[in-house]
Amino acid sequence: MARKPRIHFTGSAYHVILRHNGGHNIFFSSKDYTIFEQLLAEGVERFHHQIQGYCWMTSRMHLVIEVADIPLSKTIQNLSFRYTHWINKREKRTGHLFR
Numbered sequence: 001m002a003r004k005p006r007i008h009f010t011g012s013a014y015h016v017i018l019r020h021n022g023g024h025n026i027f028f029s030s031k032d033y034t035i036f037e038q039l040l041a042e043g044v045e046r047f048h049h050q051i052q053g054y055c056w057m058t059s060r061m062h063l064v065i066e067v068a069d070i071p072l073s074k075t076i077q078n079l080s081f082r083y084t085h086w087i088n089k090r091e092k093r094t095g096h097l098f099r
Contacts (some may be wrong), residue, residue, distance in 0.1 A: 008071045013052055019060040021050055021096045027058050032087070036061075037083050047075045 006014075020026045022087065027033055033056065048068035055062040065072065084097040 006072060007045070008067065010069055011066060013064055014016055014072050016063045017060060018063075018076070018080060018098050021039065021099050023059060025079045026083075026087070026097060027056065028087075028091070035086050036083055039079055039086075043065045043075055043079050045079070049075055 001041055003006070010072070018026070027036070036056070040051065043049070045051055045069045049072075050066040051063060053062075053064040065075065080098050088094055
């Protein structure tokens, strides 16, 4: 069954959790954290949201995001897709990284 649409209010803050699809690591080196930070910064510029807080662990990450006019789903989809593409290319693998 599909998830019900998230209610979107400009200025709302959301707690977002991204976990590895199988409970494994999503960060393998310090460079991965750097790349993720760059992608996150690019997303802030593109989608105009604000990061209010974060916690990154090797197998998951937590973000508190205050959204602008663009829905949260678009910003997280863009971030997770681009980071997954980076990891898959570097690790020579395919498929999903996040649940």
